[in-house]
Amino acid sequence: MTFPRRTILKSAAAAALLAVASLQPTFAAEVAGVKFDDTITLAGQPLKLNGAGLRTKVIFKVYALGLYLTEKKTTVADVLAASGPRRVQIVVLRELTSEEFGKAFMAGLNDNTDQAERGKIVPQTKQFGEMFAAIPALKKGDTLTVDWIPNSGTQVALNGKNVGAALPDVAFYNAILRIWLGDKPVDSSLKPALLGEK
Numbered sequence: 241m242t243f244p245r246r247t248i249l250k251s252a253a254a255a256a257l258l259a260v261a262s263l264q265p266t267f268a269a270e271v272a273g274v275k276f277d278d279t280i281t282l283a284g285q286p287l288k289l290n291g292a293g294l295r296t297k298v299i300f301k302v303y304a305l306g307l308y309l310t311e312k313k314t315t316v317a318d319v320l321a322a323s324g325p326r327r328v329q330i331v332v333l334r335e336l337t338s339e340e341f342g343k344a345f346m347a348g349l350n351d352n353t354d355q356a357e358r359g360k361i362v363p364q365t366k367q368f369g370e371m372f373a374a375i376p377a378l379k380k381g382d383t384l385t386v387d388w389i390p391n392s393g394t395q396v397a398l399n400g401k402n403v404g405a406a407l408p409d410v411a412f413y414n415a416i417l418r419i420w421l422g423d424k425p426v427d428s429s430l431k432p433a434l435l436g437e438k
Contacts, residue, residue: 268292274304274331282325283389288312290319293433295426301333305420307434314435316421320414326388328417332378342372344426345419352422353415364394364412371396371404388413 268278269292276292287308295302310324346369350358358365375398378384387395393406394413407413425431 269306271304271306272301272333274333276304276306276329280308280327282308282327282387283392285310285325287325287327291434291436293427293430295430302336303333304331305329305430305434307417307420312436314437316418316431316435319421319435320417323390325390326413326417328386328420330384330386332380332382332384335380336378338372338375338377341378342369345372345416348419348422348426349415351424351426352418357411357415361409361412361415364407364409367404367407368394368396368412374403386413386416 268289269276271292271294276289278289280287280289287310290307290309290312292304292306294304306327306329307319308327308329309319309322310326311322313319313322346365349365353361378398383399385397387397388410389395389406393408394416395406396403419426420430420434
């Protein structure tokens with residue numbers, strides 16, 4: 241039995257497209273045009289996108305944010321207690337000075353921790369502030385990652401390049417997470433989005 245040349249070519253083209261598609265990363269979410277991968281690898285472990293959302297201020301889109309964990313979690317307590325590496329990935333949607341971004345981070349951290357907690361993480365908070373001071377500005381399209389790496393600490397990177405040394409206290413990383421997941425999140429719509437509720 242022989243097949244028309246056109247049928248063979250169509251089949252070959254379809255097979256080639258499927259092969260190429262299988263090599264492309266799969267996107268689990270798209271937020272304001274920013275695509276977040278379904279899975280990433282951090283410290284040799286695969287992480288899944290737990291949720292992603294948009295941070296807005298007044299009418300401005302400030303950044304898109306994705307939270308990656310070793311397995312899906314739907315409560316704040318479970319996210320904070322999660323073992324293994326974790327990642328917050330922030331993609332900037334409008335230019336921000338390091339002062340603006342640093343102040344917003346610190347305000348979010350202070351709003352979601354009590355005085356005793358803040359007292360325990362003073363050294364890390366100071367170093368974190370110094371990291372932001374070393375970055376002149378965040379430009380539209382920049383990607384900032386804040387990773388928790390077991391046995392190492394909190395590592396910040398801008399566009400894949402580490403900024404400063406790792407900060408070795410999980411309580412500090414959890415304080416950062418509470419900026420978006422705490423009782424007074426910086427954006428009320430982000431919290432349910434990161435917990436995969438919408």
